[in-house]
Amino acid sequence: MHQQPESAEINVARVPLWARGAIKHLAGLIADREKPVKVLEFGSGGSTIFLLKQGAEVTSVEHHPGWAESLQAKAASLGLGENLRLLLRDRPYANVVESFARGTTFDILLVDGRERVDCLKAALPLVAPDGLVLLDDAQRSRYWPAFRALAHVRSTMFEDRARSTVIWDLASADQDQRFVAKTFPDAAHWDHPRPGTILVPDLHARSDHVGPGYILRKPLVENDPTIRRLRQLGYIAGEASYTAPHVFRFDNPMIRIDQGRKFVAHRGAVYTNGAGEPFTVAKKPPPFGKVTPLSGLTLDLSAPGAGRFAFFLLSSLPKLDLIGEIGLTLEDIDHILINSGAPWARSLVALACKGKAPDIVAFSQRTPAFGPERMIGFESVRAGRFTPAWVYDFLDRVFAGDADPAQSENLELSPRVYISRQRAQGRRIVNHEEVMKILKPLGFQEVFAEDHPPQVLASALRKTEVLLSPHGAGLANLIFCPANARIIELFGSHYTPQYYYLARDRGQSYSSVPCMNDAGKNALDYHQSAVGEREEINREDIVVPLDVLEAALSG
Incomplete structure (x- = not known):
């Protein structure tokens, strides 16, 4: 399902065009399986030749007759044609699923063509319970709904500079079906190693699009000479690019905030970020000291600077609005971790949770570090000091209506x-x-x-x-x-x-x-x-x- 000329030739030496780590990883998984391995592929090409060379039996769905003919000839010239079944189909490509006999199953589903989300969702019931699913170009925001369809399955994400390839292993599905967990490969595959990402939340239906490189806003033309001077001096930026925040799942981490930075120890590495920064590997992490264990699932709302009201209100509290985007509810959360145990902070969490907040724990001198059994954490929901519209929408919902009648104070203010x-x-x-x-x-x-x-x-x-x-x-x-x-x-x-x-x-x-x-x-x-x-x-x-x-x- 590629846009290729009629005379296109398959460049075997440069295929498949996935993130490099995914090629070696999938080859190893196939080698460990009993033969023959049956593959359903949406989008034929170099990946088809690669799979045939691994001894797989490949059913490949393609829309372009010339491309299919060229591919069939290439497979035959390599002595691999007997294991290839090419299906020519027009849109909607996902309908090809209806042509398979009842009880047909595949060991691997590979989605690398057009209409990827629809094809993945339609073909997923055909994948064996211990099967694998591969999606290429997973960095593209239009494919993020695929992660929701596999929200209960562990996966491995591979990235090169230009693309991301994710492989889900259905045999490792969480029984409670509460998580989308990506376990990153070896740090050597990364320019900037990061902990295991769960998901980039799907915020497309909200009032402003959030995707890689999206320009959040440009300040209006300002006649105030003070503002013009502040902009000239570098205090005020003209614009900011914004990407939906990454969300992370950590298993048995340790976490603390020290000298304005957050530190998370996870799987033999320590990650750190400052206010508004992504996670990177910490070169000189501080000692964690006394670690307080937390059972179950902890939702981490803490962040460098979030002990202050403004930062907590605009950058920490809105993270509660993202848990639904990754398939969780408040009932799934056992603890909420915040910077400050101040009454206003606890009051804001309780208000946002509509009075049904889980156990709230906070960093203090007595509890400088925590060790959750499992933890959901976030990168910044804002771009520097720019705030996306969905944050305002969330806060407007939280503070809608009059103050709770149960509050003892009735405050009247001058205009x-x-x-x-x-x-x-x-x-x-x-x-x-x-x-x-x-x-x-x-x-x-x-x-x-x-x-x-x-x-x-x-x-x-x-x-x-x-x-x-x-x-x-x-x-x-x-x-x-x-x-x-x-x-x-x-x-x-x-x-x-x-x-x-x-x-x-x-x-x-x-x-x-x-x-x-x-x-x-x-x-x-x-x-x-x-x-x-x-x-x-x-x-x-x-x-x-x-x-x-x-x-x-x-x-």
Whole structure:
């Protein structure tokens, strides 16, 4: 089922065109089986010759008469023609299954032609219980539904630079049918070794497509001179490519977070990632220390930085929305692992789970590392500080409606809200009294976000007209404000654009007030590459220029 000219010749020396590791792996599996090995193949070509050379009996489905004739001649010239049965078919190719006699079975199903998902699903009942299924070009997002059809089967994934080939072994199917597990081959096959991937979640039906290389968004043309200057200095990116997050299954791992990085020990290797990064092999992992065992299946929502409200809300909590995409439900989960045991974190998990959350465990000084029996883990659901639309959709569903009547607090807020950081460890306003003299006559109400359960505050912010706050986690609450709200961010020498991006995504008006540190400077005096995330920059208190604040409030 390849688009080939009538006179096409099979290049035996370069076939099959799968990931190289898959060729050797399948040859070994065939050699261990009793002969003859019967193969059903969708898409003939070099793989057909390869299978015939392994002594297999091949039934190959092809749509191109010239290609089929050339292949039949090549097989005959090699003395392999007797074991080849070519079936010429037009679309839909999966209908060929109906032509086989009742009780027909095959040892191997090979899918490498057109309409691959349909062909795989239709032919799967013909594969013997201990059979094998091979899918080439598994990296293509349109073939990801095939993984769902084999959600209970262990598999091996092979990758070259240009393609991925996956082989499922039906004999290793999980009895509980809860997982799609890919056990990666030897690390030598990888430029960047990673732990065993389960699946890239199928998010195609959601509001924005997510696939390899997809450009998430471009910021709108911005007339604000401060924003233009921040972009020139490298704080604000023009766009970001986004790929649906990989999901991993780990068997008997150890996991800990240390110095802003996550470390997972699994099958003799230690993998690590930072905030928003993919997993890579750790060169110098820290000692894991005391490891607390966890029985059953653990869902890992932890991530570097997710001990902070904004990161947890936008990057960790949405992972709960992905478990259904990999064939799991909350009933399958025994534990949920999070960074922080703070009440707000537990409250968010309980809210997202609609009050039916599994056992929630958290990293702490007493429990610095965990050893789950089995664990589901994720890469980042965001692209840097860009947020895909499906995350907003999930959070809108979680926080829909009024606050839970069981909550003891009924919070009423002014339409103008000032979220204060005066109790925080950094980015406090030095001239706070002077700022409040401006804000109070304008109807602003000072609010400490940490004083209120997240759902209560979210409900109270739905009628907000203006939300003002220093740069920090409190500004993440802007996602609960209406689309016509004004967002005003006060920043000093530390600035990141995520709240600018969030406000733009939510259709809100965003403006910023550059404030000063003790040296009389702010982010506009630095370049992002020079400032980075240094802790001393991050925590510096700020002095608000009152005239600039008044101008922003009147704008």
